[in-house]
Amino acid sequence: MTASPTPRDPCPLRLDGVVKRFGDFTAVRDVTLTIDPGEIFALLGPNGAGKTTLIRCVAGLARQSVGAISVFGFDTVTEFRQTRRLLGLVPQELNFDPFFTPHQSLMIQMGLMGVTPDAAWADQLLETFALTDHRDAYTRHLSGGMKRRLLVAKALVHRPRLLFLDEPTAGVDVELRKDLWAEVRRLREQGTTIILTTHYLEEAEELADRIGVIHKGRLLLVEERDALMHSRRRPGQALLDLAAPLDQLPEGLPPGAELRRGGRQLCSPWSDPEELERTLRRVREVARIIDLQVERTRLEDIFVELIAEAEQR
């Protein structure tokens, strides 16, 4: 069982009317979704929205109550051997076996996934995730960030074509987070399809090709990141620090512009780059600008807005 099964369908993941109930509680409600080959898909939602439950259903850690899930054309229930061989999962919780070292953990995971253990590949993964110096240390002695990197390495031992990253950078410092982002991009370049859940919305904004928002088990929207950012864009703000205070606003600025900090800062709304350029020109005619900050609509703003809309329905 060393060779990975040949995909029956190029589509990495199809969810068709998936419902997951726990007794009377419905965690996932009628989710239908198709993931494109080679994309990074960010699944966003507040705590308890159903993101992890959905991932658990795909990975075989939970079984959906209703609906069908297929990974590259294989059914996750009846053809679980194929689907599990094709997907990798980085879980949200840090888990580690205190009996084994990082190198042993990778070798064991390879074997469990049905791949003939390959020490050189394990060493390469350790190097990729900067764990070579801790190759033979017990995992209980690793720092939180190292354990998180080891989890990612473990998920890659069988070279999955579809990778789930469930909160991969939770509790991880900025530098490591950037390293993980680079690794995610590298995996995508190699053809791996990636599904990411995260609470850091700038992470989704930075990495994702498409974004799905789930709330109370229901998928609210699925859209291209750029299209979503464009369609939900709201006027931004430009903050201009001035060398000398102004007594009054220059003429011809957009409605809503105002002076702050005793005239030393000018705040002006903008909705397109031309308008911003015009504002800058007019201010420069009467004052010297010593600093400029441009605030634009962030994914976080859109996310908050979407959840608020859903709550009102």
Add this chain to the structure above:
Amino acid sequence: MGWNLTGLKTLFMKEVRRFSTVWKQTVLSPLITTSLYFLVFGVALGSRLKTIDGVPYIEFVVPGLIMLSMITNAFLNTASSLFQSKINGTLLDVLIAPLGATEVVLAYVGAAMLRAFVVGGLVFLVAVAFTGFHMAHPGWALLFAVAVSASFALLGILAAMWAEKYDHLSIVPNFVLTPLTFLGGVFYSIDMLPAPWDTVSRLNPVLYMVNGLRYGLLGSSDVDVLWSAATLCALLAVLAATTWYAVHTGYNIRD
């Protein structure tokens, strides 16, 4: 796509490595405990007791003590390993792997049986040092050792799947295994019990296990060996089917 034999072998070796890494706790400790039983019940008290069915008392307790160590070690190996991995989350590594219920059960049971045979074999060697070598029917002895260790390894899996906390897990060894083994004819013959306790004892499955091994090693038994073998095989079949189904459906380990 067929069985994941690489996965089965890996899980088996992982479990073996787990108990062999802490061999002082998993192998040496039960060996010392059982050797103390020999000293107390066999050497110290045994010299004051008569023979049972023509067998000196110190020899009479050997099969029971071997069985006691095999039962305990087979059960504890699967129960503690599976429960700990369930609690610390590392069971996920197994659950996301392309392993069917058959491979998972065989790997866990295989490793537990190996530990039971290592400890049981060492206890047997200690017994040989005290009493000399006895092996009346090696085939029967092997059959009972295999069936008993497999049965209690399976029971360990079921207990670990069912348990939600350490308290739950200790119920089986404290309130089931210990009474059943001590009342299962390890230290006495049921012919020595007054009515109705001799009859009640026949409801205890451990009685058939101990006497089966006693027949294999010493050639004597309180109960018919065929009846013991049939009882044990029936128990093994029920436990195997129940455990397979529980793992297949993911009882208490998958949502």
